[in-house]
Amino acid sequence: MAFTTAKSAYLKGLADGSPFILVIIPFSLLFGLVAVEAGLSVFETLAFSVVVIAGAAQFTALQLMQENAPTVVILASALAVNLRMAMYSASLTPYIGSAKLWQRALMAYVTVDQSYIVSIAKFEKEPQMTVPQRVAYFFGAVTPVVPLWYAFTLVGALLGAQVPDSWALDFAIPITFLAMIAPMFRTLAHVVAALVAVVVALLAAGVPYSLGLIIAGIAGMMAGARTELWLTQREGAKP
């Protein structure tokens, strides 16, 4: 589908981002509940979500605070969990690098797994999109995610009771990510990248400060890039 205006790109982003509402609500509720349970005030809990806006890193920090880990260790660990955001930033740069600085800054603030993955899939599939359309699409995709992240952190903090383990909310994120990854296996190189990343992630699960994730991510990216080169060369060698 070709876009005619930035507005239609925004609306398409909004539609493509809306399935995440189902995941963001339970996940942010859970953060609110767990934070208040850990002794944070309602205001502190909400501030945490608004300032940091990174679910997995927030949970990591909260857990380490409860274990009385040194402040430097808490910051390093939680930022390591968020290191993938630097990879996302690099991967978005060819598509939105020429957008206005304030737009890039605002997009950086709302770069989360959901907005990144929906947008990058779209940008790759439709390279003819203009930069303003890409920016509009990105903000569309993030609109159903970020306000709900704040709102339901607050609701969770106000409810302030513990969620029963039987709700299995821990698995909301893995399910979303798997659902988002599946349509991205477009070439053999994508499949190889994912398989290598998974194997390395499992082998490196014991590496401290969540750095196993980064090692696995880089290994997967290298495997994907090598496969792509190999496929192109083989294609070129054909008569």
Next chain:
Amino acid sequence: MIDTTTLWIIIIGLGLGSFFLRFVFTGLVGDRAMPDWLLRHLRYTAVAVLPALVAPQVLWPSATGGDPDPARMSAAVVTLTVGLLTKNVLAAMLAGAATLYGMLYLLA
């Protein structure tokens, strides 16, 4: 109890650090050209990082203390399969959630 000063140092430090990580390339590189080899690697960011993030949570979920859990594992397989077959994120998520709760109910 968590010390208030420590908490605010962490909130603000994590906020600044996370923003920097998200802005480092889009902000500092901007529209300068990046080398081909780097772009070739960046094409596989999402498809490498997300499976790496999910794989340990599927095999060793923290909710079960790290023990493999048939309900979570089947939910993962169903989500991925439905996603591959339909290319529909919402359908895959719903199928995965239904499998998770169905299996948890049956295994309880």
